[in-house]
Amino acid sequence: MNKWNGFGGKVEARETIIDAAARELKEECCIDVKISDLKNIAHLEFTFEGEPLLMDVRVFTTNIFEGTPKETEEMLPKWYTVEDIPFNDMWPDDKLWFPYMLKNKNFYGRFHYKGYDKILNYKIEEHESMEAFYANRKS
Numbered sequence: 001m002n003k004w005n006g007f008g009g010k011v012e013a014r015e016t017i018i019d020a021a022a023r024e025l026k027e028e029c030c031i032d033v034k035i036s037d038l039k040n041i042a043h044l045e046f047t048f049e050g051e052p053l054l055m056d057v058r059v060f061t062t063n064i065f066e067g068t069p070k071e072t073e074e075m076l077p078k079w080y081t082v083e084d085i086p087f088n089d090m091w092p093d094d095k096l097w098f099p100y101m102l103k104n105k106n107f108y109g110r111f112h113y114k115g116y117d118k119i120l121n122y123k124i125e126e127h128e129s130m131e132a133f134y135a136n137r138k139s
């Protein structure tokens, strides 16, 4: 969609979420990562005005991977310094939650959109750990 974006995509049948993250990374930029080196740092939920769907997104980070990011049919990878992250050419929610990620926080965020450009309301909550977040969520 002509936006800079993290690597990712939809979870396939009979696949765990973390497996999907590793698979998409490989498919979209030819990078190999071990599941055990991926860290789940955030849980995001997106809703869109007038649409019944809730998009459930998990964010994983890693500093350990093998290979060099390569262009594929799906992505043209590019490195940016933290100061130069091109937020204006990214999803509007990214500039709201990237600062948490860049400070190594764990967090939950929800964002309600009108169309794909306007956020009508949102909430971001920091959590001690994602384990604590999921444990509280179930009760």
Ligand SMILES: CNc1ncnc2c1ncn2[C@@H]1O[C@H](COP(=O)(O)OP(=O)(O)OP(=O)(O)O)[C@@H](O)[C@H]1O
Pocket (backbone or CB within 6 Å): 005, 006, 007, 008, 009, 010, 011, 046, 057, 091, 093, 094
């Ligand atoms: C609404 N605000 C948003 N803010 C930040 N990131 C967003 C996002 N909405 C989607 N993303 C991410 O964008 C990638 C493609 O998502 P999405 O279009 O669902 O998947 P994609 O078509 O690539 O999936 P397949 O490769 O076909 O499985 C994927 O990393 C997904 O997490």
